[in-house]
Amino acid sequence: MTDFPVFDGHNDLILRLLRGEVTAAGVAAGLPDGHIDKPRARAGGFGGGMFAIFVPSPEDKALRHDEMRNASYEIPLPDPVPEAEAAGWTARGVDALEDLAAAGAVRICRTATEIEAALPAEEMAAVIHIEGAEGIDRDFARLHDWHARGLRSLGPVWSRETLWGHGVPFRYPSDPDTGPGLTEAGKALIAECNRLKIMVDLSHLNAAGVEDVARITDAPLVATHSNAWAVCPHSRNLTDRQLDMIRDSDGMVGINFASAFLRPDGRMEAEFGLDIVMRHLDHLLTRLGEDRVGLGSDFDGALVPDGIGDCAGLPDLLDAFRSHGVGDALMTRITHGNWLRVLRRTWGE
Ligand code: ZN
Secondary structure, eight states, X not given: OOSSOEEEEEEOHHHHHHTTSSOHHHHHHOOSSSSOOHHHHHHHTEEEEEEEEEOOOOGGGSOOGGGGGSSSEEEOOOOOOOHHHHHHHHHHHHHHHHHHHHTTSEEEOOSHHHHHHHTTSSSEEEEEEEESOTTOOTTOHHHHHHHHTTEEEEESOOSSOBTTBOBOOEXXXXXXXXXXXXXXXXXXXXXXXXXXXXXXXXXXXXXXXXXXXXXXXXXXXXXXXXXXXXXXXXXXXXXXXXXXXXHHTTOEEEEOOOHHHHSTTOOOOOOOOTHHHHHHHHHHHHHHOTTSEEEOOOBTTSOOOTTTOSGGGHHHXXXXXXXXXXXXXXXXXXXXXHHHHHHHHHHOO
């Protein structure tokens, strides 16, 4: 058991289950590929994290990572997904998480205290997160249902447009000020999440959307999987103004391992040194302070640096942090302490 178990802001393992690529039993026993399974989580000190339920676009409109290898790019965003289709998919995502729990791979956690207890356990701590909220109806009936089943975190948009607002496109180089933010319905959703103490995720919102959330919520502002725009000027990353808003709200940022959001040249290519991760860490620490930086891997959703590879490679990242001067107290904060603090403030328990 490591002294520094990682609680992580974002992964897309559920998408693999919903696509039928893997089974809950397979996740528990070990998988030949991908970034997360139970044996590798144990080996790498991956104690758990936010497990995202993401509704994919039709296969022919799926996000093309290869276009992100160019020197500059703007990936066309897919069309909105119909509510009924998204609702069915999201419900199956909650089922998939319950299957993972039944298979002994995860423990679904609803409070920071439950996460803290699960981090050293055999099973991964899993917080149910919805990335893009197309499956939620205007009356919030499904929001309340899923909250009752454990939903504790939600992003009102994945970059694709929804009833709730406009997301940020995948554009490099670009700042995140790319268009209008939340709709009136979206503002009502944020207010309802605030009332239910569901965390609202800023990742995938554009600049106007971030300002909208900040005006409505009184919870800490959190970007679960985003990086520093000052280091990598990608539309998905956070400008210094946004980082200052997050600091002032006493929220936090999870460092995203997606190569295109780390590399200063914005390319989705995995061959580069972890020194680039350290540049984001330094900028985020300078801007946010030591209490407001954590990890948000994007495992199973992105091309991560070869130097990390998968969740079993986390010790190599922690070694790089240590070589960079991160001591025990800060290591505790980055790996899980800051997430526990911010989630406890958000959820009240
Ligand atoms: Zn994402």
